[in-house]
Amino acid sequence: MANAALSAPTLSAPAVILTTPQLAENIGAVARIMANFGLSDLRLVNPRDGWPQERAWALASGAEWPLNAARVHDTVAEAVADLQLVFATTARPRELTLPVLTPRAAAAELAGAAAEGRRVGLLFGGERAGLETADIALCQAVVTIPIDPRFRSLNLAQAVAINAYEWRTTVADAAPPAFREGPEPASGEALLGLYQHLERELETAGFFHPPEKTPNMVQNLRSALGKARFTDQEVRTLRGVITALSRGRGKVLEKIARKRGEGEA
Template sequence: MSESAAVRGPVIILVEPQMGENIGMAARAMANFGLAEMRLVNPRDGWPNEKAEAASAGALHVLAGVRVFGSVEEAVADLNFVFATTARERGQQKRVLGADAAMAETVAQAAGGAGVGVLFGRERTGLDNGAVALADAIITFPVNPAHASLNLAQAVLLVGYEWFKASGGTLPFAENERSVPATREAVLSFFNYLEGELDAAGFFTPPEKRSIMVRNLRNIFHRLRMTDQDVRTLRGAVVALVQGRRGGRNPPRKARAPEAGETGA
């Protein structure tokens, strides 16, 4: 589901981003999940940025709509609700949510007409406490505590992914439709044929274990939930093996002895 087909997605606000490449990759992550509104607060290398365009992988529509602000206060002034992303506790007595819960809330808020923004901090140091203080709640991610810092674009991607799911996004394709399930008659016919050939090959030994071995073998195939096509393919494969062993159609060729001058390799 694209943003235009649903409620307005959260505004992605990058506070003092240091590298154009990260801005571009964040724009790419936004485009992946139907987000289109990016704001920048004092980007270190100015704006526009050629490196951002090169790293955006075609998400130029996101970059074309970027708005630049001189402060976080200005960037969030028209929004009704703001999240701040951070990897560490700030002691500010704010609600702390995972991205999934935060984006579920965002869908509900945006459906009511509220503008929602998500703040992301500098690549090296994240958001300062002043920026976090402007937020209504905190988003953090379940990560390895020994390596908790996320790349800026990765953090944007996680939020975008949860937004897309919460707003009704679906997988781009589904499992190919399988052929109809095999009838019990076809399955039993295959079992009888297979077990008869295994008997002829001396597979079921010792004889007193035959019933258990047959049951185990059948259960293997039952777990496959075989379709009609599966049964026909498996039966054809066994037929080919049996006929080949007996010198029937298309028997395997005998290896030709190397002629003079050949290595045989």
């Protein structure tokens, strides 16, 4: 008979998203760790040597199901489009003002969201450069492992292992999933649509000035909005607000143009 204490409640486990992974061996090692801790949703963003890669299966040591079902995406935005809560794992929060969590605190928050029926994920950077600020801006919090500052280098598979372990220990002791009340949280795809809609109108209004600061301004806006964790309904409402404001601006410009035309007549 299986030990009941080792049986985790049925929750939707986090997707593991690897951004620009370089080595097939590291992808295989990550798959092995995912299998150890009950994770199966592996997503790869622009793997350097393409996909599939035979060496990944060799390093997985029989943990083939995350590799067999792995999905490849062109961008992080595409990889997180269906997720409603995504945390970026990085030692450098950089200039974004996102909440910074330990893996244990992150696991508790992810488990709580999963218990409410939300789709959650953990985003990991590539071996060489980690995560880009623009990708972190698509997440709702940063997970930082409290390692010794004298040596901050951490292998990709090690980082996944620490976070996967904290997830497993959290859900192993968790109560059965709670009934989720309230409106549905917005997906990554819906949030990206909101961001891009707002950015287009701000561009038209001349907000992004000087032009060279546009990428940082966009990232800061996305980071600030992401922390709100909007629902689908809130995203639709905000997009309606943006549309109404842009139409109002258009009417004002039409009136100005008409008056100028009358003055010149």
